[in-house]
Amino acid sequence: MISYTLRRLLGMIPLLILISIVVFSLAKLMPGDPFSGEIDPNNTSVEYIEEMRENLGYNDPIPVQYQRWVTNLAQGDLGKSTTYKKPVMDVILERLPNTIFLAITSLIITYILAFTLGMYSGRKPYTLGDNVIATFNYGGIAIPQYIIAIVAIYFFSFKLGWFPSNGSITPGLEQGTWEFWMDRIHHVVLPAMTLGLFSTASYTQFLRNDIVQNSQMDYVRSARARGTSESAIYNKHILRNSIIPLVTFFGFDLATLIGGAIITETIFTYPGIGMLFINAIDTRDYAVVMSLTLLFSFLTLFGNLIADLLYGVVDPRIRY
Amino acid sequence: MTYKQQEKDLLKVKKLHTGFYIEGKFHHAIEDINLEVKPKEVVCVVGESGCGKSVMSLSIMQLLPKGISKISDGEILFNGEDLAKKTEKEMNKVRGRDIAMIFQEPMTALNPVFTIGYQLQEVLFNHSNINKKDARKRAIELLREVGIPRAEKIIDEYPHQLSGGMRQRVMIAIAIALHPKLLIADEPTTALDVTVQAQILELLKDIQEKEDMAIMLITHDLGVVADIADRVIVMYAGQIVEEAKVVDLFTKPKHPYTEALLKSIPRMEEVTDKLNTIQGVVPPITNMPEVGCRFVDRCHKAFDSCKKVSPQLGNVNGDQHLARCLLYEKCYPSDYSEEKEEISL
Ligand SMILES: Nc1ncnc2c1ncn2[C@@H]1O[C@H](COP(=O)(O)OP(=O)(O)OP(=O)(O)O)[C@@H](O)[C@H]1O
Ligand SMILES: [Mg+2]
Numbered sequence: 089m090i091s092y093t094l095r096r097l098l099g100m101i102p103l104l105i106l107i108s109i110v111v112f113s114l115a116k117l118m119p120g121d122p123f124s125g126e127i128d129p130n131n132t133s134v135e136y137i138e139e140m141r142e143n144l145g146y147n148d149p150i151p152v153q154y155q156r157w158v159t160n161l162a163q164g165d166l167g168k169s170t171t172y173k174k175p176v177m178d179v180i181l182e183r184l185p186n187t188i189f190l191a192i193t194s195l196i197i198t199y200i201l202a203f204t205l206g207m208y209s210g211r212k213p214y215t216l217g218d219n220v221i222a223t224f225n226y227g228g229i230a231i232p233q234y235i236i237a238i239v240a241i242y243f244f245s246f247k248l249g250w251f252p253s254n255g256s257i258t259p260g261l262e263q264g265t266w267e268f269w270m271d272r273i274h275h276v277v278l279p280a281m282t283l284g285l286f287s288t289a290s291y292t293q294f295l296r297n298d299i300v301q302n303s304q305m306d307y308v309r310s311a312r313a314r315g316t317s318e319s320a321i322y323n324k325h326i327l328r329n330s331i332i333p334l335v336t337f338f339g340f341d342l343a344t345l346i347g348g349a350i351i352t353e354t355i356f357t358y359p360g361i362g363m364l365f366i367n368a369i370d371t372r373d374y375a376v377v378m379s380l381t382l383l384f385s386f387l388t389l390f391g392n393l394i395a396d397l398l399y400g401v402v403d404p405r406i407r408y
Numbered sequence: 409m410t411y412k413q414q415e416k417d418l419l420k421v422k423k424l425h426t427g428f429y430i431e432g433k434f435h436h437a438i439e440d441i442n443l444e445v446k447p448k449e450v451v452c453v454v455g456e457s458g459c460g461k462s463v464m465s466l467s468i469m470q471l472l473p474k475g476i477s478k479i480s481d482g483e484i485l486f487n488g489e490d491l492a493k494k495t496e497k498e499m500n501k502v503r504g505r506d507i508a509m510i511f512q513e514p515m516t517a518l519n520p521v522f523t524i525g526y527q528l529q530e531v532l533f534n535h536s537n538i539n540k541k542d543a544r545k546r547a548i549e550l551l552r553e554v555g556i557p558r559a560e561k562i563i564d565e566y567p568h569q570l571s572g573g574m575r576q577r578v579m580i581a582i583a584i585a586l587h588p589k590l591l592i593a594d595e596p597t598t599a600l601d602v603t604v605q606a607q608i609l610e611l612l613k614d615i616q617e618k619e620d621m622a623i624m625l626i627t628h629d630l631g632v633v634a635d636i637a638d639r640v641i642v643m644y645a646g647q648i649v650e651e652a653k654v655v656d657l658f659t660k661p662k663h664p665y666t667e668a669l670l671k672s673i674p675r676m677e678e679v680t681d682k683l684n685t686i687q688g689v690v691p692p693i694t695n696m697p698e699v700g701c702r703f704v705d706r707c708h709k710a711f712d713s714c715k716k717v718s719p720q721l722g723n724v725n726g727d728q729h730l731a732r733c734l735l736y737e738k739c740y741p742s743d744y745s746e747e748k749e750e751i752s753l
Pocket of ligand 2: 461462463594
């Protein structure tokens, strides 16, 4: 397993190089000068700009520029944000905890709901309860996230007033106190549910179908033939099989959650890296856009690796 | 043991009817099944694919697929108690402890994500308060008993690490763990290699003798029947068409279908390059003839009445040799006499 992980990590290197080339080329193709963050925008004299470009190396051949960018990247230097006038690394690290908090809350809600609903539906297929759950699920899968977010804000924030509609914290609370954390949770629940709705709906339906399918299997019949109770059949024999695909989704979730947060965070004006990404595009803060694009790509690769490793953990038939 | 006790039935099935809902309509897959299994007896059930052997055995175990199938009539008396009337919970006490069952497909009969040991010990935990340590000891013992080498190691392995024959041995170990009085084996060797088939049958025979257990063995293989059975039941299209002691069946078959089955056994000494097969197929349960013999279209001894009169199972040769064929007087329905006269007029 360790050697497999190492091999997989090594295998990621060429992919990462490829991604970095793509991101770099995209940045080069974008309008304006992607690397103009260093130039004083108030000084528009042609000589000054030309001098700065020369100093910053923008007149160097493209491969040299790429090499320099990658070298800096490897040393943790992501460049400087034009909007925030700070190193990009600092800007991202400031926002990242908010996004991680949102993603984890979303994951917890998703998995709790998907397991309870999916197991209920799978055990009692074609009943009224199953049909009601299925209707909700198909709604959750079919309706785009931004519409759900707006509807959720309208009902739960404006009409019912249960949750705040924006931000991640009420200003003025002292960090680390009980109130502080409760307020954060209060702020995160609605965006987390919206963010997780698609996964919740699809996992519930997936688990339900998998349970129904497994309940027809020969091994279920032979477990019954030895007097195993109905609850042990479902909660042990079938669930242990149905959990396998679901657990591996967890790896893919990693990337989709962070990526999906772009829409949710923007609608809820929740200050995470998703909103940062949209703002950076608006303000042509290219260093930030490039760094985040790289981060999203890296998370996708990493998520796939996690998914594959989890497969080996939950399925005894797979050995690396 | 006294003669009387020996004769008491362990299992007695009376007028059993089971069917499936297909496109909203209920169709019988087995009809009017009457049979007994006595303690320690080996009863073989033979018949072509689709004749209802599995449906019958699953009915006895109450393991029919839920929702789409139903026992519509009849009793299944096991030690005098009607299994058809038991709830799921009550049946769980019987399954695995009093009656055990093994199936045709050893490759899929074990749960792929649990160890052999888990599934073997499960039957012990289901029916007794045995502790973990003793259960493990007993499980290893059982694996040895069914001829699995390196039992201490195999117990912690997963099904995919074992061959088909080994898995069927594990299934047998699970089945005999609590010394059931009856083992139902539904084509336990069909999916295995010929050499492995013989080993598994040998094992079943040994165990039957050692454990004093009755076996209801479902099989296609008449060679196996000759080898192991005390009594044979021949099924055709959901009905029992002949039932006899094994010697009687092989030496004096009464039903044309049984005769045809016996002829279809390939024999070493016969130098022939074509197998005797029975022409045609079993009618599907959605298209069973309402009256008349169900074998009529494939029978070379059929005559006029066969399409009009439904034969009954009758004692055709004394000594409990039953057949369902109009060649025999005893098989005409009791209300037939007038009809018979009409025809002869
Ligand atoms: N789940 C089901 N739904 C509908 N019909 C079924 C179902 N299972 C069995 N049947 C029908 O019941 C009849 C008897 O089937 P059964 O499986 O008992 O045959 P069998 O004698 O065991 O055959 P085989 O030797 O192939 O195992 C067949 O006509 C079959 O089509
Ligand atoms: Mg069968």
